[in-house]
Amino acid sequence: MxxxxxxxxxxxxxxxFDVHSIQQVANEIFPGKGTEISQTWRQKQIEYSFLRQLMGQYKSFKQVTKDALVYSLTLHDQKVDDESVKRLIDQYLHLDLxxxxxxxxxxxxxxxxxxxxxxxxxxxxxxxxxxxxxxxxxxxxxxxxxxxxxxxxxxxxxxxxxxxxxxxxxxxxxxxxxxxxxxxxxxxxxxxxxxxxxxxxxxxxxxxxxxxxxxxxxxxxxx
Structure with a gap:
């Protein structure tokens, strides 16, 4: 080959890039919840891209990522506020290699x-x-x-x-x-x-x- x-x-x-390197910032914002938030976030990020493709309802990966984050925070009983969401989405531009x-x-x-x-x-x-x-x-x-x-x-x-x-x-x-x-x-x-x-x-x-x-x-x- x-x-x-x-x-x-x-x-x-x-x-x-390690998508779960986001855990550190997630833990700073939501103490003790970083791992859970990161794992659910990634799972729903993939699921939502699949679902949108199947439904013919395309949205950009940035929107999919934001929606998946909101779901993750809601699932884990954390407050969904604009500042926290923005900080975590911005961190996706600085993942660890x-x-x-x-x-x-x-x-x-x-x-x-x-x-x-x-x-x-x-x-x-x-x-x-x-x-x-x-x-x-x-x-x-x-x-x-x-x-x-x-x-x-x-x-x-x-x-x-x-x-x-x-x-x-x-x-x-x-x-x-x-x-x-x-x-x-x-x-x-x-x-x-x-x-x-x-x-x-x-x-x-x-x-x-x-x-x-x-x-x-x-x-x-x-x-």
Missing amino acids: QSTIKAFVFDVYGTL YPEVIDVLTTKGDQKLAVFSNGSRDMLEPLLDNAKVNSFFDHIISVDDIKNYKPTPASYMHALNHLGFNREEVLFMSSNGWDITGAKSFGFHTAWINRGQLPVEVLQLHPDNEWESLVPLKEMLTA
Whole structure:
């Protein structure tokens, strides 16, 4: 596979950036509730993107993220006020990179690297800029450009059109099992970054690779 790959494509949330690094700020605002709020927030964020796609009621990922946060705060009996919501949404532009990311990206040679995310550009581009990693990527691809969330085939086709390669020439990497399943179904080579040590999704679409982090990618980028 390695010799056929021409584009290395990364999901963003949970793959490059730790979405649960939000817990620290959540704990400052809502003492003792940061972990619960973060976990429910992420769960509902994904669910709401799926539901809006299925219902044909698209909203940007920023709106989905805000709605999911309001649900999480309500579920955990916390006050929903504009100041707290704004502070937590703004923190989504300053998530922590996973510790190996910079080391992996700096091994990049002349390979084409891209990010492909459900994040809308008003969230995605500031996040990459604040982490000072945007210069590593040849393409920053957002589903918001076509209003079609992953894991729809149309979303992966949108990414492919940006890249300009064949499906089998793309390695797509994500920590989200549902995203890997969608990419595999579309025809991309896949590497599941199984940070949570979860079982493979039982959808008869197994990833081509399963890694605990992005570290194994270094070997491919330096070959």
